[in-house]
Amino acid sequence: MLATMRPERADAARNRAKVLEAAAAIFAAKDPRAVTMDDIAKAAGVGRGTLYRRYPDVASIAVALLDEHEQRLQHDLLQGPPPLGPGAPPAERLAAFYAAMVDLLEAHGDLALATEVGGRRFEIGAYGFWRAHVMSLLREAEIATPEALADALLAPLAPDVFAHQRAQGLSPSAIKSALARLAAVLSRP
Amino acid sequence: MLATMRPERADAARNRAKVLEAAAAIFAAKDPRAVTMDDIAKAAGVGRGTLYRRYPDVASIAVALLDEHEQRLQHDLLQGPPPLGPGAPPAERLAAFYAAMVDLLEAHGDLALATEVGGRRFEIGAYGFWRAHVMSLLREAEIATPEALADALLAPLAPDVFAHQRAQGLSPSAIKSALARLAAVLSRP
DNA sequence: ATCAAAGCGGACACGATGTCCACTTACTTG
DNA sequence: CAAGTAAGTGGACATCGTGTCCGCTTTGAT
Numbered sequence: 001m002l003a004t005m006r007p008e009r010a011d012a013a014r015n016r017a018k019v020l021e022a023a024a025a026i027f028a029a030k031d032p033r034a035v036t037m038d039d040i041a042k043a044a045g046v047g048r049g050t051l052y053r054r055y056p057d058v059a060s061i062a063v064a065l066l067d068e069h070e071q072r073l074q075h076d077l078l079q080g081p082p083p084l085g086p087g088a089p090p091a092e093r094l095a096a097f098y099a100a101m102v103d104l105l106e107a108h109g110d111l112a113l114a115t116e117v118g119g120r121r122f123e124i125g126a127y128g129f130w131r132a133h134v135m136s137l138l139r140e141a142e143i144a145t146p147e148a149l150a151d152a153l154l155a156p157l158a159p160d161v162f163a164h165q166r167a168q169g170l171s172p173s174a175i176k177s178a179l180a181r182l183a184a185v186l187s188r189p
Numbered sequence: 190m191l192a193t194m195r196p197e198r199a200d201a202a203r204n205r206a207k208v209l210e211a212a213a214a215i216f217a218a219k220d221p222r223a224v225t226m227d228d229i230a231k232a233a234g235v236g237r238g239t240l241y242r243r244y245p246d247v248a249s250i251a252v253a254l255l256d257e258h259e260q261r262l263q264h265d266l267l268q269g270p271p272p273l274g275p276g277a278p279p280a281e282r283l284a285a286f287y288a289a290m291v292d293l294l295e296a297h298g299d300l301a302l303a304t305e306v307g308g309r310r311f312e313i314g315a316y317g318f319w320r321a322h323v324m325s326l327l328r329e330a331e332i333a334t335p336e337a338l339a340d341a342l343l344a345p346l347a348p349d350v351f352a353h354q355r356a357q358g359l360s361p362s363a364i365k366s367a368l369a370r371l372a373a374v375l376s377r378p
Numbered sequence: 379a380t381c382a383a384a385g386c387g388g389a390c391a392c393g394a395t396g397t398c399c400a401c402t403t404a405c406t407t408g
Numbered sequence: 409c410a411a412g413t414a415a416g417t418g419g420a421c422a423t424c425g426t427g428t429c430c431g432c433t434t435t436g437a438t
Binding site for chain 4: 047
Binding site for chain 3: 409410411412413414415416417418419420421422423424425426427428429430431432433434435436437438
């Protein structure tokens with residue numbers, strides 16, 4: 001029997017909005033890895049219990065915020081124009097994906113960092129999606145055993161790696177260049 | 190004026206040994222990321238204050254244990270025989286380094302994971318050493334701007350990445366193969 | 379044997395987590 | 409529109425880990 005999911009109540013919707021808005025501000029304002037459930041509850045003007053009703057931890061709030069921004073990229077990877085979308089050779093598509101991810105990290109690195117708390121970055125968020133994408137590129141490039149390589153190719157996009165590079169003074173474009181070179185592994189044998 | 194560092198007192202040395210031994214056992218026994226200062230103090234039979242006297246946090250205890258095992262590799266990279274040490278072409282040296290790191294992670298992945306708590310894996314431990322090594326390989330390969338690429342090439346060796354790959358059922362040798370392919374970026378443009 | 383200082387360890391204050399439940403609010407139904 | 413009810417709220421509570429502090433003990437030099 002299908003659950004005919006009742007629509008969200010008005011006050012619930014109002015609070016969800018307040019929470020997300022406040023959370024976005026806080027992640028931007030202070031070290032995203034140090035943000036606490038209490039910080040967000042206080043800033044949003046709701047009780048902690050209300051927060052826990054929808055989100056099990058801070059990371060999942062950051063994921064909720066980040067998802068919005070990742071949607072467009074996910075769409076473009078599947079159906080957008082080349083080189084991001086289908087049509088271009090795998091190496092070029094990978095490079096384009098890298099560049100897009102760098103832009104995303106540059107714009108929302110704070111949220112990305114916040115998703116890392118607890119150390120389970122492979123289970124939450126969009127990691128599975130990115131991995132599936134890279135896997136398909138690897139298969140298209142006729143690489144024998146793509147599993148391990150997919151994770152290795154995604155590792156440089158870890159939020160903390162990007163943050164570390166930026167903190168060192170490396171520019172987004174410098175990072176893109178480096179990743180473009182990495183993407184070349186899909187070209188030749 | 191040079192500090193003529195007095196030698197470590199007998200009871201201090203005894204306790205240091207007890208602590209390291211107990212810590213090694215605990216990191217191996219339970220989730221290394223969940224190990225607490227208290228766990229180690231209890232197991233070692235010392236007070237928490239004693240622990241804090243030498244180690245500021247759990248990660249630094251794991252680093253102390255890991256250092257021992259990393260010493261040999263660090264030595265071989267600098268002065269050992271090729272392809273690990275000097276003499277072989279950069280791409281092969283990088284592949285050899287990757288393979289050695291995989292062996293190290295396979296043997297002491299628990300300690301490596303424990304060094305990651307708090308999320309500052311770039312400041313503690315041997316990251317600086319590995320990075321310097323890769324940087325020198327990149328320069329030898331005459332790569333224009335090695336900074337960003339060095340971090341990208343090291344990212345797949347992050348303990349959590351390795352742990353995730355192993356948990357997925359990927360074998361150490363499969364991971365080595367993937368990394369060997371990555372190392373080829375140093376060959377020919 | 380004495381003593382200063384190095385080392386020890388547990389108590390303490392604090393901050394974050396996650397749960398629980400009495401109360402309030404929004405929607406539905408008669 | 410009144411009343412019922414289920415969803416939603418929020419703060420109190422218990423628990424746990426952290427890091428510090430300080431009176432006591434041990435060590436080794438004199």
